Ligand SMILES: CC(C)(COP(=O)(O)OP(=O)(O)OC[C@H]1O[C@@H](n2cnc3c(N)ncnc32)[C@H](O)[C@@H]1OP(=O)(O)O)[C@@H](O)C(=O)NCCC(=O)NCCSC(=O)C[C@H](O)C(=O)O
């Protein structure tokens with residue numbers, strides 16, 4: 001299922017919760033972690049459970065819980081046991097054991113996305129990605145990562161590039177969804193578009209978002225472009241032609257095309 005646009009909103013913000021119901025994001029995530037002040041944690045948890053029961057959020061609803069090593073994480077997980085959510089997002093996952101502990105506390109059928117946002121998670125990325133259980137996705141947390149790595153500011157995320165590639169590689173190797181991190185400058189449309197394009201280039205399925213104004217750009221950037229759709233149709237048509245019967249490789253508009261490209265084209269068209 002598509003996850004081009006993954007919109008966070010504080011579960012404690014009633015107005016944002018209401019607004020999210022009418023938005024075109026692929027996943028809405030009610031946040032219980034960093035967007036909620038410590039004194040509001042219990043109230044936000046109850047609001048998230050109530051909002052989930054009320055429903056109306058579009059394709060998929062997730063809740064980002066607090067870490068199990070905080071005073072709130074276990075209660076968050078327990079409160080979500082009977083709530084109709086599709087996804088639980090766990091912040092600051094640092095080990096396979098953490099993935100297993102989270103999975104054991106979840107209702108079967110609910111998916112887990114692990115946030116990769118600490119240096120320890122980078123070092124143990126392989127074990128986390130291979131942990132199994134309910135894990136179906138990796139989500140980059142660029143704010144925490146930049147803070148803990150002590151990287152400098154950079155217009156094109158220069159210091160994070162190895163980790164963008166590593167998260168995609170470990171995610172793909174294990175059949176997981178891979179979601180890029182947030183872009184904080186809400187008004188910087190050009191910067192956001194450039195970062196979406198970069199995320200797509202690295203192989204991410206979609207982007208974490210913080211404001212409704214970012215949804216349309218993310219859906220466009222992480223969906224196939226008109227040119228990609230046109231090319232996919234040409235590849236499928238070329239392999240369907242009688243002269244391609246029995247061939248593993250053909251030439252389409254001057255380019256070598258193999259059956260792996262046919263499979264890629266068929267996948268792209270199936271997702272439309
Ligand atoms: C960043 C914001 C606090 C800005 O809020 P505000 O100034 O109120 O925005 P607007 O006035 O432009 O809002 C216009 C309307 O849109 C609604 N709205 C705003 N944001 C959202 C949202 N995310 N989802 C749904 N609806 C939203 C407002 O309510 C207005 O509605 P209305 O008045 O009815 O028209 C705010 O955008 C915000 O809180 N964003 C989400 C912040 C968040 O969840 N952060 C935590 C996740 S990101 C993170 O933690 C990163 C990661 O862990 C890492 O380490 O990198």
Ligand SMILES: [Mg+2]
Pocket residue numbers: 034091117141143144
């Ligand atoms: Mg974070």
